[in-house]
Amino acid sequence: MAKRGIARAARKQLADVPQQLAALASMSVPELAEKYQELYGEPTRSRNRDYLKKRLAFRIQELAEGGLSTRAVARIAELGDKLPERWRMRQVEEAKPAAPPPPAVAGGRAPAADGRDARLPPLGTVLTRVFKGTQHRVTVREGGIEYEGQLHRSLSSVAKLITGTAWNGYTFFGCAQKAGGSKAVTP
Structure with missing residues (x-):
């Protein structure tokens, strides 16, 4: 009986994917950024609407239908340093035990230790x-x-x-x- 319930929930989630994808088209950029935070567990730095819609569409489908195959993940691991940095870091984070996400700040950027934007050089520079x-x-x-x-x-x-x-x-x-x-x- 439990297997039927799991299968039913999986079918419902797959059936819901087109509705979720259609909903992305009517979302504003702040709503897309909020959805990104929800699905990826980290804030986005992008405010490009089309980019966010594409990334969210991919993630919705990935969560509903599964991610890359074991073989594809193994091949990507073989490529090592040729991978984009963000992808490698995501793989490392997914391997770690879940931790609460860092507090969101305006613009999605984490502040430096003294509260300033971390991209700025030290004071007095x-x-x-x-x-x-x-x-x-x-x-x-x-x-x-x-x-x-x-x-x-x-x-x-x-x-x-x-x-x-x-x-x-x-x-x-x-x-x-x-x-x-x-x-x-x-x-």
């Missing part, structure tokens, strides 16, 4: 960028980013002020990778 022949210097401060004696809330707002157009501040100032015309100087 001076970032420089040459743009259109002019060198621009910003300093990472406790309350934000200092540029030309004024405090700004983000690197992106400073990048927009300098260029006149929307930029990712971390990219503009080379925080993701120290390359190009940008460099960081710690005091």
